[in-house]
Amino acid sequence: MKKMLLIALAAVPIFFASCSLDTEIYNDHLIAMWAQTLEPYSTDIAFYGDSRVAGANWKEAYPDSDVVNLGIGGDVVEGTIQRLPLLQALDVKYCFLAIGCNNCGKSSFSATTFKNHYDQLLGGLAELGITVYVNTIAGVTTANSSVDAATIEMMNANMVVANAIIKDLAESHGMALIDIAAGMNNPDGTLKADYSVDGIHFSAAGTQFWYDSLRPYVEAAL
Helix, strand or coil: CHHHHHHHHHHHHHHHCCCCCCCCCCCHHHHHHHHHHCCCCCCCEEEEECHHHHCCCHHHHCCCCCEEEEECCCCCHHHHHHCHHHHHHCCCCEEEEECCHHHHCCCCCCHHHHHHHHHHHHHHHHHCCCEEEEECCCCCCCCCCCCCHHHHHHHHHHHHHHHHHHHHHHHHCCCEEECHHHHHECCCCCECHHHECCCCCECHHHHHHHHHHHHHHHHHHC
């Protein structure tokens, strides 16, 4: 029964993967009801975030681990705060967090607002007693991009600010930081072209790099 639940949950993010950068966030009531249906189950490791998380096959990457994919396409930091009841219902012990790309894609991006919400998110995870591995945000690129160059430039500029905030907050909350951006980006902050399929989402090579980067942390969590 538990295996069937994990398969169902992994399928949900794929449905949302085509959402726009500014997707509508679920309301609190719906999230609470969804969480309530999961209460009899538990899982060790959750991969939590947006479409980059959703598009990865974490179970295939770490077949010996008890994992669930809680990525949703188009999600933002505020959305992951609303979805915290899911992690509580699943009794998640370890969370690999990767969120913020879509926040950086908004022209209304505010460093102050981003910091406040991200701080709230990390605080909420800490209150649940979850060990958190915080990922920085890998950049985006104009190579084969489905997004215009001006937006790509804006997103990368916002990501520089967001990643500085993420690093500071991870340290202040005493959480492990995995600097994916440092390994996946070019020196100018753009995503390496071969790591992207459409300028934003990761190619097979990019996803494999991510798997390999997280592997020591996943194995340590087992």
